[in-house]
Amino acid sequence: MSVIDILTRVDVLCKKYEKYDLDKQWAGADSMSGNDQFLRLYTVVEADIEAAREKSQDAQSEKNRAVVATLNAEVRRSKAALKAEIPKLEKLAAKKVKDLSKEEMAARPDLIVALAQKIEDIPDGVTVGRRGGTWGRKASNPLEIKLDAMHPDDLMRPEHYEQTEESLALRQEYEMRRAKQDEGLDIIAAGLTTLKDMAGDINEELDKQMPLIDEVDTKVDRAAADLKNTNIRLKETLTKMRSNRNFCIDLILIVLILGIGGTLYTYSFSPFTPSYVCLQPLLMYQQSFAVTREQLSVFILNAIVSC
Amino acid sequence: MASDKASNSNPKVAEAEKLVKKADKLTKLSFTKWFPDWTAATPLYEQAANAFKLAKMPEAAKIAYEKAATGQERSSSPWSAGKHLESAGGLARELGNFDEVIDLYKRASELYVQCGKVQPAADALDKGARAVEDVKPDAAVRMYIDACALLEEDGRDQMAFDSYRSAASIYIKLNRYEDAATVFLRWGQAADKCKAVQSQCKAYLSAIIVYLFADNFNLADASYNDCSQMDSFFKSDQNHCAVQLLSAYRQGRPDEIKHVVSTSSVIPHLDHMVIRLAKQLPSGKVTAIVDETGHNELDEDDLR
Numbered sequence: 001m002s003v004i005d006i007l008t009r010v011d012v013l014c015k016k017y018e019k020y021d022l023d024k025q026w027a028g029a030d031s032m033s034g035n036d037q038f039l040r041l042y043t044v045v046e047a048d049i050e051a052a053r054e055k056s057q058d059a060q061s062e063k064n065r066a067v068v069a070t071l072n073a074e075v076r077r078s079k080a081a082l083k084a085e086i087p088k089l090e091k092l093a094a095k096k097v098k099d100l101s102k103e104e105m106a107a108r109p110d111l112i113v114a115l116a117q118k119i120e121d122i123p124d125g126v127t128v129g130r131r132g133g134t135w136g137r138k139a140s141n142p143l144e145i146k147l148d149a150m151h152p153d154d155l156m157r158p159e160h161y162e163q164t165e166e167s168l169a170l171r172q173e174y175e176m177r178r179a180k181q182d183e184g185l186d187i188i189a190a191g192l193t194t195l196k197d198m199a200g201d202i203n204e205e206l207d208k209q210m211p212l213i214d215e216v217d218t219k220v221d222r223a224a225a226d227l228k229n230t231n232i233r234l235k236e237t238l239t240k241m242r243s244n245r246n247f248c249i250d251l252i253l254i255v256l257i258l259g260i261g262g263t264l265y266t267y268s269f270s271p272f273t274p275s276y277v278c279l280q281p282l283l284m285y286q287q288s289f290a291v292t293r294e295q296l297s298v299f300i301l302n303a304i305v306s307c
Numbered sequence: 308m309a310s311d312k313a314s315n316s317n318p319k320v321a322e323a324e325k326l327v328k329k330a331d332k333l334t335k336l337s338f339t340k341w342f343p344d345w346t347a348a349t350p351l352y353e354q355a356a357n358a359f360k361l362a363k364m365p366e367a368a369k370i371a372y373e374k375a376a377t378g379q380e381r382s383s384s385p386w387s388a389g390k391h392l393e394s395a396g397g398l399a400r401e402l403g404n405f406d407e408v409i410d411l412y413k414r415a416s417e418l419y420v421q422c423g424k425v426q427p428a429a430d431a432l433d434k435g436a437r438a439v440e441d442v443k444p445d446a447a448v449r450m451y452i453d454a455c456a457l458l459e460e461d462g463r464d465q466m467a468f469d470s471y472r473s474a475a476s477i478y479i480k481l482n483r484y485e486d487a488a489t490v491f492l493r494w495g496q497a498a499d500k501c502k503a504v505q506s507q508c509k510a511y512l513s514a515i516i517v518y519l520f521a522d523n524f525n526l527a528d529a530s531y532n533d534c535s536q537m538d539s540f541f542k543s544d545q546n547h548c549a550v551q552l553l554s555a556y557r558q559g560r561p562d563e564i565k566h567v568v569s570t571s572s573v574i575p576h577l578d579h580m581v582i583r584l585a586k587q588l589p590s591g592k593v594t595a596i597v598d599e600t601g602h603n604e605l606d607e608d609d610l611r
Contacts, residue, residue: 189572190572193544193572193573193576194575194576197505197573197576200504200505201505203505204465204503204505204506207465207501207502207503208465208466211463
């Protein structure tokens with residue numbers, strides 16, 4: 001091997017392991033000002049972020065769940081370590097450095113914010129979205145919505161619990177409305193107790209009257225049955241009476257006969273009556289005075305039949 | 308006008324008097340008549356009594372009714388006899404002979420009991436008591452309680468409630484509060500028998516209030532202890548109110564008592580005379596009742 005080869009090889013090796021060359025680094029640090037400290041830390045953090053991102057990408061493409069878990073854990077560890085570096089960066093950024101323009105100084109905090117955001121964005125298998133963490137109020141975005149953003153010191157301040165006018169008015173109105181509601185509810189309660197009492201009394205009255213109504217029921221049933229029996233008996237008696245139709249006809253005929261007999265007897269002495277013609281056989285026999293009772297009745301009957 | 312009326316009804320009155328005389332003749336025993344003829348006389352008496360009543364002659368009507376009642380009794384129809392006696396009693400009340408009123412109504416009630424009709428008997432006693440309660444409250448109360456007893460014997464406790472209420476109100480009017488409370492407790496017992504829980508609880512609470520009004524805390528407490536043994540009373544709102552009242556009394560705080568009475572939801576539904584008493588609580592001086600059941604026996608020195 002020639003010397004040139006050895007030199008080149010040594011150069012490559014040195015370059016590769018440059019970071020382990022403390023002298024060179026310290027020399028670089030002495031020559032550079034604090035400005036480079038910030039830059040150096042910044043570059044270191046950036047490199048670590050890159051490494052963590054590569055690891056997370058490996059984790060995403062990995063099929064084996066166990067390997068994925070270990071890779072994710074490592075990513076998270078590095079993220080936490082990087083987050084711890086951020087305050088150091090902030091301190092360094094605040095240091096006034098010579099040979100540095102004012103714009104660059106102003107840009108430093110924004111750089112740190114961007115770095116913090118990059119760290120957050122490294123996927124580590126956690127599905128919870130964390131947008132805009134609590135990085136201290138100085139670095140917060142005024143348009144973001146934050147929950148539980150109260151600093152503990154804030155809560156301890158006495159002015160925190162002071163009442164403004166609006167809150168006082170609101171409280172008073174609340175109390176008033178509540179009192180009115182309570183009044184209304186009391187009235188309703190009183191009405192309900194009255195209703196309950198009345199319902200109970202009605203219940204007892206009904207219980208009282210139930211046996212009375214049952215008694216009335218039985219008595220009325222008995223009366224109805226009696227009436228029915230009486231009606232039937234009356235009906236039977238009436239039908240018995242009415243079926244003796246012949247009896248009635250006989251009665252009527254007897255009355256007729258007696259009437260006719262009477263008229264015959266009264267008109268027998270007057271020759272100008274229409275019944276004179278009918279009475280001829282009777283008159284003949286009257287003259288003879290020898291007529292018997294049977295013959296008289298026979299002749300009367302004949303007269304009737306002929307009429 | 309009165310003379311016109313009298314002249315108008317005079318023929319009727321005269322007729323009625325004639326009827327009475329005729330009936331009297333039928334019933335009076337004399338030398339020729341050995342047995343009175345009540346069957347013929349009774350309708351005459353009834354007619355005469357009605358005529359007298361319409362003619363507004365209560366004295367004569369009352370006498371006629373009584374005689375008609377006797378006639379019905381002899382004819383063994385106690386129902387009609389009872390009815391006539393009740394009418395006679397009403398007329399006697401108009402006349403103002405209160406002793407007679409009591410007597411007539413009692414007889415009517417007995418006749419009804421003879422028939423086996425308990426309810427009308429109790430009603431007759433109630434009517435009689437109501438007629439005389441202003442003038443002779445003691446007799447009235449006795450009649451009410453007899454009516455209650457009659458109904459309870461027959462098993463119709465629920466009908467007795469009204470009689471109990473009237474009896475208790477008379478006692479309260481007479482300021483005999485212990486008797487009133489006893490009546491209330493009996494009322495509660497009757498209500499318990501027929502499972503009328505509402506009336507029972509109200510009766511017990513009324514009894515407690517009456518005892519408290521009579522300044523008799525011990526009796527009130529004792530009766531409360533007895534009543535609270537009953538499940539139906541124990542679960543009721545009235546029990547709650549009684550507990551509050553008694554504890555207020557025990558603590559001896561009149562303002563608390565008044566507060567309990569005014570805000571209670573059950574007291575306004577009791578009988579009105581009891582409400583009146585409750586509103587007047589606390590009557591008399593109220594002192595905190597010290598529980599003297601032997602706490603003082605154990606002394607520190609006893610450990611020696």
